[in-house]
Amino acid sequence: MKRLAAVSNSTRALGLGLIFLVTVASAQNGGTLRFCLRTEPKTFDPLKVEDEASVTIRYLTGGVLVRMNRQTQALEPELAVSWKVSKDTKQITFKLRTGLSFSDGTPFSAEDVAYTVQRLMDPELHSPTGDAFRSGPGSVQTKIVSPAEIIITFPAPVAGLDRQFDQVAIVSAHSPKKETAVLGPFTVAEYKPGASVLLKRNPYYWKADAKGQKLPYLDSIQLDIQPNRDIELLRFRKGEIDLINSLDSDNFDKLAGSTPQLVHDAGPSLDSEQLWFNQVARAPLPPYKKAWFRSTVFRRAVSEAINRADLSRVVFRGHAQPAAGPFSPANKFWFNANLKPQPYAPDAALKALAAEGFLMQGGKLKDKEGNEVVFSLVTNSGSKPRERMATMIQEDLEKIGMKVNVVTLDFPSLIERITQTFDYEAILLGLTNVGLDPNEEMNVWLSSSENHQWNPQQKSPETEWEAEIDRLMRAQASSSDPKKRKESFDRVQQIVAEQAPFIFLVNKNALSAVSPSVHGANPVVLVPQTYWNAEQLSLK
């Protein structure tokens, strides 16, 4: 009897186990995913979004006409079932899904798209997202063909027109809740300033999985505002948060040491670290220094004397790759594969400098007028990787007789020097690239632009190569042929590599951490690395 009872008990236990397993399997629905925002979101209006935290909320709540798949980098239909761009890239026609509603139940139609586009392009709104569409003077025209079809005509050609709509979250023309009525998988339910933002499942979200189950799987997402990365890491270790979207290499290795299964290195990201010299004619620098900085031979020699492999291996603990140019290999279409990172060649650098009249005397490099080559390299204080890179560059350049004084400044002082006073010699900073299209970098490459950092706001290009970059950037922006655009931008990348106005150093890898309790996560290099498929994430 006892034996029988024992069997009976174990059978019951097995039965309970099966019920538990079934419960776990069906628990794909529900649960709260938790992760951190590094700053306070500045706005919940998707058209005014500029900062990283607001971009995160827009991505999770906003419904867009087309979405770039962060894994394949291909454009996929969302609220639009199809779209067509005119040959002159001024006009785009969207055919829309029908029967959809905003999170408050207001029906969605072409009127909402027209309202969104008109508001986006309203100069009074100063929409940073709208800037990408402003390629010429004039106003945007919207023509509603039917509730499910709309034609949008811009006054001037917009390069990569369809891809730009990945950032445009549609807002409702009729909902009394205005921008808080959304078409994305989640909706903002609660905001505690300085503490957290709670997103809840949008009950009207239109997507379903292959089995017909409504998405998203999660009930809610809790976004805790936490600027300190070390505390974020501690909380992840304690299981208080489920993922870290962008880890630095120090924390990545700390975590990898104890729990390697939680960390993901998705390879080179779009971000780059670079150094540039001040080439501004009116900068308060001695003329002989301006002559060095405007010399291609000098800039290239500096580039050759920097050991990028060491920077990647030592500063980023191997979680970075030597950079070849403005775009990293992560940008599958636009990266110029013919470019290779500058190899470390201090001897070649010295030879080139000697040909230019520089002379090494007693371990010090002097120009032909006898001026010792000494310059300051400024970076922002608080960035450990940049401070370390600057110190390593200091030692690398000492080998070719250049004396570098490393200076760290707080970010506002640094930006003031770059954009207002031009009182600096060399800067070490990084570029965070969110978009893939070179059109989004027009403000960096055009010589007339404010963000043409090494010599901004030129009335006319001061060098032949900058004139050529201007011409090529405008050519690619006005063409609808991807092949021709690629040819133009490949040449831009080649000129930048040859002239070295920016000395590209490394591309950091996209590092993230995901708890094993998160099901369906597949970290990628593009932002947002870990939750790009948030609607398909679930908690085990």
Add this chain to the structure above:
Amino acid sequence: MSIWRRVGCVVLLLVVGVSLAASWLAPAGYAKQYRESPGAPPSREHWLGTDEIGRDRFARVVYGTRISLLLAPAAALVSTLMAAFMGGLAGYLGGTWERLAMAATDVFLSLPWLFLLITVRALLPLNVSPILSVLVTFCMLGLLGWTAAARVLCATAGSLRSADFIRQARASGMSERRLFWIHVFPNLKPVLFAQFWISIPTFILSEANLGILGLGVAEPMPSWGGLLKELEGLVSLREEPWKFVPLLLLVVVVTSFQVMLSDQQEVNA
């Protein structure tokens, strides 16, 4: 001399001795990057391991100690001399001089110190060599750190001014200059010494604060502030305990100074 003062003295002498022998103890220097072994744990080659870019941590600690221990007293001397000039003279002369000097002291005391240091440091020319950055940092500390001492000295000099023996000397026809050097200055000396010693640990800590903010001594020159930056993000004592050596040294040195000072104050009392 109490036992604690003796211990403090021995510790300080030991630390100063080691820091002066830096070039003998760490002949490769503080800037050499062993790039093949960044972030290495302690070993026979690197007694305290290497930092994140492969520099020998022991070399950086002993050279950094030398910089902090040589220049903090220099900054303390500058600040004490300024305090003596402003506070001592104002207290002794009294009247309008005293009011003006104390108003200036009040203004300086009400300034947010750290922000002022950050602003002054940011206004300096960028192209400053590491050695010059060390001098600039400690000069700044010296020039801005005289105020508290000036108040003490002003009060002491003020009480001396009205002391009977000073009145008697003045009544007997002694010149003011002679009076100052013969009677006032010798009586101010203990206070000046005390202020000098008090300022040293304060400046050591101030440099450490500036270094943590990246505004102190420039790379590759080491200082305690710069070395303490390594502790940012360290979440556990067990993780890499050897990284705490600069902090331990700072605590030991500052405590030694405090022990000596408190003992001196007891003697004076």
